[in-house]
Amino acid sequence: MAEEGVHVLADQATIGTELGALVAAKAKEAVASRGVFTIAVSGGSTTKIFCQEMLKHADVGWEKWRVFMADERLVPLDHEDCNYKGYKEGLVGSVPLAAEHIYPINPSLSVEAAAEDYTQKLKQVFSEDVPVFDMVLLGMGPDGHTASLFPGHKLLQERTLLVAPISDSPKPPPNRVTLTLKVLNRARCAVFVCTGESKAANVKVVLEGNEQDNPLPAALVQPLDGELHWYLDSAAASQLSQQ
Numbered sequence: 001m002a003e004e005g006v007h008v009l010a011d012q013a014t015i016g017t018e019l020g021a022l023v024a025a026k027a028k029e030a031v032a033s034r035g036v037f038t039i040a041v042s043g044g045s046t047t048k049i050f051c052q053e054m055l056k057h058a059d060v061g062w063e064k065w066r067v068f069m070a071d072e073r074l075v076p077l078d079h080e081d082c083n084y085k086g087y088k089e090g091l092v093g094s095v096p097l098a099a100e101h102i103y104p105i106n107p108s109l110s111v112e113a114a115a116e117d118y119t120q121k122l123k124q125v126f127s128e129d130v131p132v133f134d135m136v137l138l139g140m141g142p143d144g145h146t147a148s149l150f151p152g153h154k155l156l157q158e159r160t161l162l163v164a165p166i167s168d169s170p171k172p173p174p175n176r177v178t179l180t181l182k183v184l185n186r187a188r189c190a191v192f193v194c195t196g197e198s199k200a201a202n203v204k205v206v207l208e209g210n211e212q213d214n215p216l217p218a219a220l221v222q223p224l225d226g227e228l229h230w231y232l233d234s235a236a237a238s239q240l241s242q243q
């Protein structure tokens with residue numbers, strides 16, 4: 001299994017292979033020691049890389065997986081922008097992961113009520129006051145956002161909520177729910193997957209900027225007692241001083 005840190009790989013296919021090996025190892029370890037593997041997953045480019053790769057892994061205890069969305073857009077569950085849809089269609093029926101073990105938000109609620117409802121869904125699965133995910137799988141937008149935590153947004157200061165509503169997302173759609181940093185930073189393992197030249201400038205800011213003053217949401221994901229991995233392709237890593 002890869003040591004924590006920054007992994008610069010040639011391309012998306014190689015990232016898929018390495019990511020799949022890490023996820024498989026963490027899932028087997030979690031199922032063996034705690035009987036369940038809990039993962040929060042992201043939308044955007046991460047979905048396809050993850051789903052395509054995980055189809056190759058049969059023996060990862062799929063029946064014991066519990067899959068939550070790290071963030072979700074408040075759109076119908078069959079909408080192209082729905083993160084849940086990507087995982088349901090990408091995995092269910094192809095691996096032995098039950099549809100009811102992927103947890104969608106309820107898009108028929110207001111964004112505030114959907115966040116509260118999703119908090120209750122977390123509480124049905126986790127016994128801790130603050131859920132400890134075995135893994136949070138994250139992407140980073142070109143602006144440095146991760147999940148639905150955006151640069152300069154007040155949610156970066158949220159200290160109480162586990163799941164927060166956002167109704168002014170600068171990236172459409174505006175209404176979303178997101179796990180907060182309080183949850184992301186309790187994970188046993190946080191994994192970023194970042195590809196493409198458009199991310200290169202902020203990859204450098206996050207990974208080589210001043211830790212104390214770093215304003216970007218992705219830089220604020222620093223698990224208190226867990227591993228942090230960054231998987232980058234050569235384009236996303238192209239502005240790093242050391243590759």
Ligand SMILES: O=C1O[C@H](COP(=O)(O)O)[C@@H](O)[C@H](O)[C@H]1O
Pocket residue numbers: 041042043044045046070071072073083138139140141142145146147148171
């Ligand atoms: O809006 C979102 O964007 C981020 C980054 O997406 P990417 O396509 O640039 O990888 C994603 O991680 C997040 O889950 C999603 O809701």
